[in-house]
Amino acid sequence: MSKKFWRHLATLAAAVLLGFGGIATTSAAAPVAAAETSVAINAKAALAIDEASGKVLYAKNADTPLPIASMTKMISIYLVLQAIKNGDLKWTDTLTPDSGIYKISQDTSLSNVPLRADGKYTVKELYQASLIYSANAAMMLLGNGVAGTQVKFVDMMRDQLKKWRINDATIVNATGLTNNALTADRYPGTGENDQNTMTAKDLAQVAQHLLKDFPEVLDTTSIPTMTFRAGTSDATRMDSFDWMLKGLISARTELPVDGLKTGTTDAAGDCFTGTVKKDGHRIITVVMHANGSKTTRRFDETTKLMSYALNNWKQMTVLKKGQAIKGATDFTVPKGNTTSLKAAADKTITLWVPKSTTAQDITIATKKTAIVGKKNELEAPVKKGTTVAGLTITVKGDTLGYVNGGKTETASVKLAHGTAKANFFVLLFRGIGDFFSNLF
Structure with a gap:
């Protein structure tokens, strides 16, 4: 007899037993x-x-x-x-x-x-x-x-x-x-x-x-x-x-x-x-x-x-929106109206992780974007929300990834504010000030 026959028979038997309250x-x-x-x-x-x-x-x-x-x-x-x-x-x-x-x-x-x-x-x-x-x-x-x-x-x-x-x-x-x-x-x-x-x-x-x-x-x-x-x-x-x-x-x-x-x-x-x-x-x-x-x-x-x-x-928050990221928080803009800008994570990330996972098992890797120069310098003008670094979050011991093929979670580090380029006279007087400050 076919597998379908036995399946229907088992279903019928289960229904009968349930009808009489015989199964807990x-x-x-x-x-x-x-x-x-x-x-x-x-x-x-x-x-x-x-x-x-x-x-x-x-x-x-x-x-x-x-x-x-x-x-x-x-x-x-x-x-x-x-x-x-x-x-x-x-x-x-x-x-x-x-x-x-x-x-x-x-x-x-x-x-x-x-x-x-x-x-x-x-x-x-x-x-x-x-x-x-x-x-x-x-x-x-x-x-x-x-x-x-x-x-x-x-x-x-x-x-x-x-x-x-x-x-x-x-x-x-x-x-x-x-x-x-x-x-x-x-x-x-x-x-x-x-x-x-x-x-x-x-x-x-x-x-x-x-x-x-x-x-x-x-x-x-x-x-x-x-x-x-x-x-x-x-x-x-x-x-x-x-x-x-x-x-x-x-x-x-x-x-x-x-x-x-x-x-x-x-x-x-x-x-x-x-x-x-x-x-x-x-x-x-x-x-x-x-x-x-x-x-x-x-x-x-x-x-x-x-x-x-x-x-x-368990679900674990591994990154919070606005969180400062080591090495990608403070940026200088030598030719900007504002010469110092701060950046932070652009979103909160909560992940499914093994229950034994602690904060020490979370790795956040940082990769700065091409607009960032040496010593975290930026070229003015620069807009608020500009991405200055990408983040890759991995969990120690978790190799299962995501059903769509992804293996890691990502986020970005973005500037909290922007700045326009300083005009000629601001840059001139700033240069003069720097010259004299270096003499003493």
């Missing part, structure tokens, strides 16, 4: 890890980042492309929300499946809500089915609503990834299914066994863009159960495959998870891109092909990963 949500998942210097995530690849800055908090094989299954739908849903924002699609618009999409919707071995060949479905209900129940035919139908055809929609997905500078992804369909599950609408030139692949870093960036541009997606990804076509003969209960949501089998009170997307195929294994907001900070985690025998394995590994990131990192 505080003990079903792996215990929250205590603060430690490292953690072993039992998966082919894993990543944790700070959502706001993209700071990498944990990485394992994060640059290795792997099958992503239905985590693909984060890209597809981004394009749907973008079309709605741009006015190209409305929540109340209705869509009717073509024969290929209808046939896929009837395949009970796949995640689906059943669609009627002549049915009309609102964008809103298809969107909810795609996110909560990972409904493949519903996602394909939305793709048609956005682009007209599956091929054009895949082209849009590829273009969007390029805009995000994600260049090592392979996208062949809108859902994450292996191509052999598609009876129609297969992308030209792709093979029967082709599937979507990305790296953990790629997926984290997709999730980051989705949350930044459309935070309302969490209103839907946080729903543990919903009925598709409620009140009709087609009513289908949709239990979220994200078992870390409140009230479900892998939920933890210490980790208020509210999204994002699971994924499962034979090649991808059990995958999950998750997100949690705690103490005012949101982190994103990616677990690809979780290992182990438990049906909760991807959530067990995600629990370990989220707990590690939250327990072993």
Whole structure:
């Protein structure tokens, strides 16, 4: 039997047990890890980042492309929300499946809500089915609503990834299914066994863009159960495959998870891109092909990963706006109306750092700009806000960098005031004064 069959069976069993109150949500998942210097995530690849800055908090094989299954739908849903924002699609618009999409919707071995060949479905209900129940035919139908055809929609997905500078992804369909599950609408030139692949870093960036541009997606990804076509003969209960949501089998009170997307195929294994907001900070985690025998394995590994990131990192202010920087604070302007100017850091920088980090572990390297002469001299005139030095901040022992490829944080040293060039007579009398002062 297929992996999808067993996954649906496990979901049903979990729902039944929860209905009878037979599972305590505080003990079903792996215990929250205590603060430690490292953690072993039992998966082919894993990543944790700070959502706001993209700071990498944990990485394992994060640059290795792997099958992503239905985590693909984060890209597809981004394009749907973008079309709605741009006015190209409305929540109340209705869509009717073509024969290929209808046939896929009837395949009970796949995640689906059943669609009627002549049915009309609102964008809103298809969107909810795609996110909560990972409904493949519903996602394909939305793709048609956005682009007209599956091929054009895949082209849009590829273009969007390029805009995000994600260049090592392979996208062949809108859902994450292996191509052999598609009876129609297969992308030209792709093979029967082709599937979507990305790296953990790629997926984290997709999730980051989705949350930044459309935070309302969490209103839907946080729903543990919903009925598709409620009140009709087609009513289908949709239990979220994200078992870390409140009230479900892998939920933890210490980790208020509210999204994002699971994924499962034979090649991808059990995958999950998750997100949690705690103490005012949101982190994103990616677990690809979780290992182990438990049906909760991807959530067990995600629990370990989220707990590690939250327990072993802290935010630390390493630079304050207006801070004087050694060797780049006092500047002279021999030919200026004002001959002495001060400079300071142009912004406050707060970084995620390992919890053991102290001020002694922070290095601020200074590189003066080309306008600065010997002995910190400047040529008049010079404007307020002129950058006189660049700063590079590094943290001892932290080599993880940022998900977008950056390794360090930077800032600038800028002049607090400027000065015009002194006129001829001021310079003349200043020169005479200097001459006589040097005689004595």
